[in-house]
Amino acid sequence: MSTAFDVRVLDSVVRVDFDASVPDDVRDRIRGHWVDLVEDGAEPTVTLTANLGNGRLSTDPQHRIVSATSPEQLAARVVSEATLVGIAGLSGSALMLHAGAVALDDGRVIALVGPSGRGKTTASIALGRRFGYVTDETLAVYPGGEVVPYRKPLSVGTDPDSKTQLPASAEGLRGLPDAPLVLDAIVVLDRREGVAEPYVETVPVLEALEALVPQTSFLSTMRKPMRTLVSTILSTGGVRRVVYSESETLGDLVDEILAAATDESPHLVDVGVSTSDCDCGAKLGEEPVVVEAAPGTLYRRGEYRDALSVDDALVVFRQNRVTVLDGLGPVLWFAAADTTASQITDAALREMPAPPPDVDPAAIVDATLDELVTADVLVRA
Template sequence: MPTTFDVRALESVIRVELDDSVPEADRERMRAEWVDVIEQDAAQPDVTVVGALRELPHSTEMSVRVVSTGSAERLGSLLASEVTLAAIGELSGSALMLHAGAVALDDGRVIALVGPSGRGKTTATQALARELGYVTDETLAFSADGAVVPFRKPLSIGQHPDAKTQVPASEFGLRDLPAAPLELAAMVVLDRREGIDAPYVEHVPLLEALEEIVPQTSYLSSLPRPLRTLVTAILSTGGVRRVVYSEADTLPALIDDVLATTAFESPQLVDIGVSTKDCDCASKLSPFETVETPEADAATLYRRANYRDALTVDDSLVVLSGNRVSVLEGLGPVLWFAAEDATEAELTDAALREMPAPPEHIDPAEVVSATVGELIQAELLTRA
């Protein structure tokens, strides 16, 4: 008989069904890994994840996911990933989601520990959650007003993404969540370095923070106003902090520094607008396919490439394409705005109108041509 249990994952109930090809002892072990978030007498699940140690056909039902592998140890890790992916997929378009660990103070303030795989999020979360409430070790979801959705999944321990051991927070003795409502109070980028005797906290400038944070988001482009929503969240927490440290056990002593507010002048933000034409077309090409780009000539027209959202931050322009953010300064924003089926000569005219006069020894047309080439290379402009 298969082993079936339901778990609370973010705002979803995910049913895990372990096929009888998995030995009973392994099925019981995997169930025990999720003991902290098992839902008893749950209603109909939002998604069912089926795990097996034999090849199973993919389900035609959107709400059923199948995980097949030959190793019980690897199956546990893949199940954890699939449950997480199912949960974040259910929140697509309604919440900001960060690839982050998180802990909560007794008053409900939540600290997000952001970083890619291998940055030490789980180790840092484990060190902090012995004194603070354990919120999640991998995916932090919160609404536009900062309300946090906990995901107290088992901690994923190990170096290889597909072979991590899943350990429930209760087994590590991590603290429960506080009774107070959870609200995001700080975003922290982890920066673990060797030889840091005195760990420290520093603030990250907003544009630099966006370049760090955006790649660590899930379904950001599915939000109605993705850049404005993310920037507002960052500013509401006093900006992004970077914690530079060597050992995770030094992190609890930095909590006050992380939460300390620093006076800063809020940037001027102007929404450029959301594009409905954004397409991650490059990802659909095979490794052997290329996109033919016509050679430029005097009559070549340039236009903005497909993008999801754009926002000016003071004098800089931030463009979101798929899950990639680009920051343009100086001549870049001028050319991006002017590129409405414009020739290179028309772009040069726009640059001369909008930018300070260049030194006499500088040829504006050459500078514009070089910058246009860079914007095409960055997939921000395209030839019509």
């Protein structure tokens, strides 16, 4: 008799099977972890075959081998591999955050963002006993705000490869409401020792980007990754940071979390990968200050996936990292298109306020160019 079972992982169906190395009691235990997500009658996207100790590998993307040396490690790896299948299935169509999440009765979802070890699962458990449990570490959001639930086994422990897996229903977490799930708040968890009174604060959008981008998966596969992320942030009233010590105090902060909202409404302009050199908004009616271009090292923009102007700042996204340029930075970035330092200085003098008489603009530009090269935003040719 087959011991395989199928589970719903985001918008994918994953079949979990076992080879003869896995005892019956371990198979039953792992199946029990997934009791909330068992899917009957759907064709699986990928089959995972779990084994203990033989280390077999598979090159078939539709049939993957999951190997471990202990039952606990095997259970954790099945969860990790199944989650990767689900995330890959939404690549390019949904924003995916490393976040726990809970849902209010009306379908509003609160995302709890943070890196591994920051307390997402503990927070999800504490809040999931009062609100609907959505997920404890992988949240998928479509551009319009619709949330794809993933009531995965709760992963408890500090070692990512051997966490204890607990089914949400067995831990007393609430089910999902009947209402459609829509993202309403993004919370960055900041757990600290000795916080007597937990509190909520709003996070400026540019600072929020630097906090959120590392906590995403497949962000670069989105058609407009930076606009998608910024628009999601703004549609939820901006990112909130919750500073706390004990997860049990989070439930009392929900009203404050929902009420906290930024009044930011920045002007967004997609720059994208096809931006050509521009005059960077040269001041109309002003005579440009011309600095004679001299032969020398050429500067150009480094490889990047996306760029977005946010008011006077420029957000450059590459290799799942974001760099925020302000002040002189955006002018130099736009001007760097196989151009010399003196040509870039010319652009800076046209676009920036006139420097004080005792300031050498070329020296300031050279120093800033060095910083941008060090940050891999610009390269020397």
